[in-house]
Amino acid sequence: MNTEEMTHARVEMTVTEKVTYDFPVTVEVPADVADDPQALTEYLAENEELWLDDLLITGGINVSLAVNERDVQEVKLLDETA
Numbered sequence: 265m266n267t268e269e270m271t272h273a274r275v276e277m278t279v280t281e282k283v284t285y286d287f288p289v290t291v292e293v294p295a296d297v298a299d300d301p302q303a304l305t306e307y308l309a310e311n312e313e314l315w316l317d318d319l320l321i322t323g324g325i326n327v328s329l330a331v332n333e334r335d336v337q338e339v340k341l342l343d344e345t346a
Contacts, residue, residue, distance in 0.1 A: 286327070
């Protein structure tokens with residue numbers, strides 16, 4: 265049995281996550297990269313403005329989100345009255 269005394273603390277946390285998203289999106293790309301997965305991947309990596317607004321960071325319909333890694337970077341104590 266755990267007899268350690270517990271209490272509440274109000275904190276602000278900075279957490280870094282590494283996540284993987286799988287989501288459908290329609291993008292306009294040059295015809296010469298459209299049928300080449302490697303060229304298409306490179307093109308979309310270099311032009312993220314084509315799809316970034318369609319990335320639903322909280323998940324959603326047809327969106328798969330997996331947290332691969334999570335690290336607590338910093339914790340600040342906050343005033344209990346705030």
